Amino acid sequence: MANxxxxxxPTIYDVARAAGVxxxxxxxxxxxxxxxxxxxxxxxxxxxxxxxxxxxxxxxTLAAARSRTxxxxxxxxxxxxxxxxxxxxxxxxxVKGYRLAVAEQRSATTDEALEGFLGGRADAIVVAGELIADxxxxxxxxxxxxxxxxxxxxxxxxxxxxxxxxxxxxxHLAVLGHRRIGHVTGRxxxxxxxxxxxxxxxxxxxxxPLVAGAAQETNExxxxxxxxxxxxxxxxxxxxxxxxxxxxxxxxAALAEAGRQVPGDVALVGYDDSLLARARYxxxxxxxxxxxxxxxxxxxxxxxxxxVPDAPPLTEVIAPRLVVRTSTRRV
Amino acid sequence: MANxxxxxxPTIYDVARAAGVxxxxxxxxxxxxxxxxxxxxxxxxxxxxxxxxxxxxxxxTLAAARSRTxxxxxxxxxxxxxxxxxxxxxxxxxVKGYRLAVAEQRSATTDEALEGFLGGRADAIVVAGELIADxxxxxxxxxxxxxxxxxxxxxxxxxxxxxxxxxxxxxHLAVLGHRRIGHVTGRxxxxxxxxxxxxxxxxxxxxxPLVAGAAQETNExxxxxxxxxxxxxxxxxxxxxxxxxxxxxxxxAALAEAGRQVPGDVALVGYDDSLLARARYxxxxxxxxxxxxxxxxxxxxxxxxxxVPDAPPLTEVIAPRLVVRTSTRRV
DNA sequence: CTGAAAGCGCTTACAG
DNA sequence: CTGAAAGCGCTTACAG
Numbered sequence: 182m183a184n185x186x187x188x189x190x191p192t193i194y195d196v197a198r199a200a201g202v203x204x205x206x207x208x209x210x211x212x213x214x215x216x217x218x219x220x221x222x223x224x225x226x227x228x229x230x231x232x233x234x235x236x237x238x239x240x241x242t243l244a245a246a247r248s249r250t251x252x253x254x255x256x257x258x259x260x261x262x263x264x265x266x267x268x269x270x271x272x273x274x275x276v277k278g279y280r281l282a283v284a285e286q287r288s289a290t291t292d293e294a295l296e297g298f299l300g301g302r303a304d305a306i307v308v309a310g311e312l313i314a315d316x317x318x319x320x321x322x323x324x325x326x327x328x329x330x331x332x333x334x335x336x337x338x339x340x341x342x343x344x345x346x347x348x349x350x351x352x353h354l355a356v357l358g359h360r361r362i363g364h365v366t367g368r369x370x371x372x373x374x375x376x377x378x379x380x381x382x383x384x385x386x387x388x389x390p391l392v393a394g395a396a397q398e399t400n401e402x403x404x405x406x407x408x409x410x411x412x413x414x415x416x417x418x419x420x421x422x423x424x425x426x427x428x429x430x431x432x433x434a435a436l437a438e439a440g441r442q443v444p445g446d447v448a449l450v451g452y453d454d455s456l457l458a459r460a461r462y463x464x465x466x467x468x469x470x471x472x473x474x475x476x477x478x479x480x481x482x483x484x485x486x487x488x489v490p491d492a493p494p495l496t497e498v499i500a501p502r503l504v505v506r507t508s509t510r511r512v
Numbered sequence: 513m514a515n516x517x518x519x520x521x522p523t524i525y526d527v528a529r530a531a532g533v534x535x536x537x538x539x540x541x542x543x544x545x546x547x548x549x550x551x552x553x554x555x556x557x558x559x560x561x562x563x564x565x566x567x568x569x570x571x572x573t574l575a576a577a578r579s580r581t582x583x584x585x586x587x588x589x590x591x592x593x594x595x596x597x598x599x600x601x602x603x604x605x606x607v608k609g610y611r612l613a614v615a616e617q618r619s620a621t622t623d624e625a626l627e628g629f630l631g632g633r634a635d636a637i638v639v640a641g642e643l644i645a646d647x648x649x650x651x652x653x654x655x656x657x658x659x660x661x662x663x664x665x666x667x668x669x670x671x672x673x674x675x676x677x678x679x680x681x682x683x684h685l686a687v688l689g690h691r692r693i694g695h696v697t698g699r700x701x702x703x704x705x706x707x708x709x710x711x712x713x714x715x716x717x718x719x720x721p722l723v724a725g726a727a728q729e730t731n732e733x734x735x736x737x738x739x740x741x742x743x744x745x746x747x748x749x750x751x752x753x754x755x756x757x758x759x760x761x762x763x764x765a766a767l768a769e770a771g772r773q774v775p776g777d778v779a780l781v782g783y784d785d786s787l788l789a790r791a792r793y794x795x796x797x798x799x800x801x802x803x804x805x806x807x808x809x810x811x812x813x814x815x816x817x818x819x820v821p822d823a824p825p826l827t828e829v830i831a832p833r834l835v836v837r838t839s840t841r842r843v
Numbered sequence: 844c845t846g847a848a849a850g851c852g853c854t855t856a857c858a859g
Numbered sequence: 860c861t862g863a864a865a866g867c868g869c870t871t872a873c874a875g
Contacts, residue, residue, distance in 0.1 A: 190651065192868055203845050208870060216844075238632045239579065240868035242570035243851045258598070258614075259787065264589045280628065283589075283614060297611065301569045320521065401791045434792035456590065460732045461765035462794075523852055534861050539854060547860075571852035574867045 191232040200228035211236055242302055251483060252298030253283045256310035260427075262453055262472060263309050266326065269476020270307065270483075277484060279304065286310045295319075305483045308333060311370060322486035324479050328370040337486060337495040339479045341470035343371065346501035347378035347422070350450045350468050353503055354420045355386075358512035359448060363391040363418035365407035365432050367399035372424040375452065379422065391415040399424055404431025412439050419447060419512055426451035426458045429465055429508075448509040458506070466509040468501050475499050522563040531559035542567055573633055582814060583629030584614045587641035591758075593784055593803060594640050597657065600807020601638065601814075608815060610635065617641045626650075636814045639664060642701060653817035655810050659705040668817060668826040670810045672801035674702065677832035678709035678753070681781045681799050684834055685751045689843035690779060694722040694749035696738035696763050698730035703755040706783065710753065722746040730755055735762025743770050750778060750843055757782035757789045760796055779840040789837070797840040799832050806830050 193211075197204040202221055209217050210225040217225075228234070242248040251274060255263045263283075271281055282303065284294035292313045298306055305322040312331040323336040328343060354362050362383070366376040376392065383390045393414060394407025404423055411418065412435065421436070423429035429451035433443060441447045451458050454469035478497045485492060524542075528535045533552055540548050541556040548556075559565070573579040582605060586594045594614075602612055613634065615625035623644050629637055636653040643662040654667040659674060685693050693714070697707040707723065714721045724745060725738025735754055742749065743766065752767070754760035760782035764774060772778045782789050785800035809828045816823060 194868085204869090205845070205871085209844090212870085218844080221844080235627070235631045237574065237868055239570040239573035240851090241870075243568065243574055243853080244868075244870040246851065246870090248570065258589065258595045259592055261590055261592065267589070296566070300566045401787065405792055430791050430793055437793065456732065460761050461736055462761055462768065525852085535853090536855090536861070540860090543854085549860080552860080568852055571867090572854075574869080575852075575854040577854090577867065 191234045193234075193236070195232055196225065196228045196234050199232055200224045246302075247304050248302045249279050250282050250301065250303050251279050251305045251307060252295075252301065252303035253281055253307040254292075254294045254298070254310055254312075255283060255285050257287050258285050262455065262470075265472035266309060266476040266479070269473040269478075270480040271476075273477050273480025274484060286312070289313075292316070305487060306333075307479060307483070308336070322483055322490070324482050324486075326475060326479060328374045330370050335494065337482045337497075339475055339482055339495075339497045340499070341472070341475055341501050342498045343374040343501075344378040344381070346452065346468040346470065346503075347375050348382055349501065349503040350422055350452070350466075351379070351382045353466070353505065354422070354448060354450065354509065357420075357448065357509060359420040360388070361391065361415070361418045362420040362422060363393070363411045363415055365394045365397075365404055365411055365421060365423045365428055366392055367394050367397045367403050367407065367424050367428060369399055372399050375424050391418055394424075394428070397428075399428055401427050401431040404428025405435050406431070408432035408435035409438075412436070412441075420450070420509070421447060422450045422452075424452060426453045426455040426465060426467055429467070430457055430463065433463065444508055444510040448512075450509060454504050458504070464506045464508060466506045467504050469504050470501050471499050521568075522565045524565075524567070526563055527556065527559045527565050530563055531555045577633075578635050579633045580610050581613050581632065581634050582610050582636045582638060583626075583632065583634035584612055584638040585623075585625045585629070585641055585643075586614060586616050588618050589616050593786065593801075596803035597640060597807040597810070600804040600809075601811040602807075604808050604811025605815060617643070620644075623647070636818060637664075638810060638814070639667070653814055653821070655813045655817075657806060657810055659701040661701050666825065668813045668828075670806055670813055670826075670828045671830070672803070672806055672832050673829045674705040674832075675709040675712070677783065677799040677801065677834075678706050679713055680832065680834040681753055681783070681797075682710070682713045684797070684836065685753070685779060685781065685840065688751075688779065688840060690751040691719070692722065692746070692749045693751040693753060694724070694742045694746055696725045696728075696735055696742055696752060696754045696759055697723055698725050698728045698734050698738065698755050698759060700730055703730050706755050722749055725755075725759070728759075730759055732758050732762040735759025736766050737762070739763035739766035740769075743767070743772075751781070751840070752778060753781045753783075755783060757784045757786040757796060757798055760798070761788055761794065764794065775839055775841040779843075781840060785835050789835070795837045795839060797837045798835050800835050801832050802830050 193204050193207050197207045207225055210222055286294050307324050309326040315331050316333040318334045323333050325333055325336045325338050327340045364379045366372050380390050393410035397403030397407045423432050436447055443449050451465045451467040454467045458465040458467040482495055524535050524538050528538045538556055541553055617625050638655050640657040646662050647664040649665045654664050656667045656669050658671045695710045697703050711721050724741035728734030728738045754763050767778055774780045782796045782798040785798045789796040789798040813826055
């Protein structure tokens with residue numbers, strides 16, 4: 182005879198029976214209540230282990246009207262800038278019992294990653310990528326990371342100070358004696374913010390901006406194409422600031438093709454302090470956005486908002502830092 | 513007076529009332545039943561849009577005893593080889609109404625990503641990374657991707673043919689006239705499989721294996737360190753096969769430091785056909801594991817297993833292909 | 844601590 | 860198609 186209970190998963194009832202306690206007590210143990218005596222607690226944990234019991238998130242979410250899950254919307258798994266951000270958030274929120282779920286927006290034509298989290302009853306949302314459409318109040322706390330083209334009503338904001346990062350990079354080049362500093366830009370919110378900061382910096386010095394790549398994607402191919410443009414229009418550049426490290430990698434190839442040595446003929450600066458920048462073969466001077474710290478701040482903002490839903494909107498800006506490597510040197 | 517219904521989310525009852533139909537009918541529409549007349553269907557969809565209704569995954573999962581979610585366990589978001597795999601799986605399973613959830617194993621000391629999916633009642637699991645411990649039958653279909661050190665009882669297996677990929681690379685180098693071909697290896701299942709294939713190939717030719725890096729991590733730093741070792745022990749190499757593209761990037765730096773031109777003095781081959789390999793500045797000959805196709809096969813295996821739980825275990829091996837770029841040339 | 848109870852928002856037969 | 864009903868596996872008061 183088939184034993185039906187051996188086929189289906191154990192429930193909280195099975196654990197209660199096996200431990201010789203009430204179902205309520207098992208629930209208290211699962212939620213780490215302090216009202217439970219150590220002996221009973223041990224008995225319950227032993228039963229859980231023995232039965233290989235795993236509480237159903239679905240049932241817990243439905244009953245408690247909260248999922249203890251924070252949904253993080255990113256642009257694209259291929260662009261790993263979000264990884265440090267995630268670690269920072271994780272460090273802040275896991276101790277409070279929240280788990281992080283990640284989904285990419287990617288090529289979708291609707292905000293389906295966001296919709297998925299809303300359907301999954303995430304307790305809070307982090308938007309760390311560009312959305313398709315402006316969003317009304319999501320009904321749960323939301324923090325937007327970085328400079329974005331779309332808004333989420335009522336969201337808190339945490340971002341790295343892009344303008345300050347660009348200034349750090351350009352000041353560094355100026356101190357090294359560079360005067361003709363070109364910029365390879367691209368599409369999207371961050372690139373736009375960095376371009377604006379570049380323009381302000383150059384104009385403050387009374388010089389003309391040397392920019393290329395405005396129509397490019399912010400990837401390796403875009404960096405290559407942008408740098409080719411830049412060298413054609415402004416062969417006099419002695420330094421190039423790329424909108425990010427990946428574009429700098431592309432730019433490096435364009436410089437090599439043009440016979441320009443780095444850093445001998447042209448200094449090269451990226452942005453993000455990605456693994457690419459740290460790779461010995463590139464060893465790229467870059468700006469560290471300090472995404473881990475951005476993540477910590479985002480986590481704190483979320484916890485505060487979950488605690489005090491009506492707190493005034495928050496905007497926090499994290500100071501970036503320059504990381505000098507061998508791709509830049511004195512003229 | 514506060515209106516309580518305006519504070520809480522709309523439910524299937526609210527939709528039914530707004531559309532003037534029964535709750536059962538709304539459920540049928542949500543599950544895309546064909547029993548519903550177009551007019552009523554439209555009425556329900558209109559009510560859903562009007563109320564901004566989103567069905568609760570938690571409630572649906574609990575009631576239906578399935579989540580329509582497939583959990584994918586990966587090693588580390590920083591190593592983006594899984595992205596093509598994911599796309600392949602997605603292409604196969606989303607048409608059947610499944611969504612993919614991704615979680616990384618990373619530095620965790622327990623198989624918490626896997627545990628999370630089991631707690632979340634994923635309908636199936638894909639293991640695309642190294643687990644901490646061997647697993648008993650998970651109670652849901654499971655497919656393991658690649659060569660792994662840990663087992664999952666009853667799992668199906670889909671992998672790229674590592675041995676064949678290594679042979680493609682080495683045959684290519686041999687045809688170009690290389691005889692002293694070194695290998696930079698590292699830790700982990702894939703590196704081990706590639707090393708074994710390298711040894712077999714070299715021994716078949718009656719030559720001695722030239723290997724370094726066995727203790728290294730399979731990242732850029734490991735590739736650098738491994739190549740430094742290799743050049744020290746075997747300065748006679750005219751070609752280097754790295755265990756993956758990231759290690760090849762590290763090896764490239766070591767070669768440059770040693771004054772060896774690529775491909776002039778030493779030919780360099782990676783593995784994975786990652787974005788790195790495609791970058792113009794590296795332009796790396798590499799082996800494409802065809803992870804998109806692996807993903808398609810994994811998706812098919814999962815759907816089959818969900819359909820026929822007792823089908824015999826499946827092992828599918830996908831043929832890789834060589835991608836020749838400028839990092840290799842005739843001796 | 845226990846135990847009985849209500850309820851979370853759905854799905855799933857089932858009788859009509 | 861409708862409508863009443865049971866149930867999924869939890870959480871959450873609440874009386875004892």
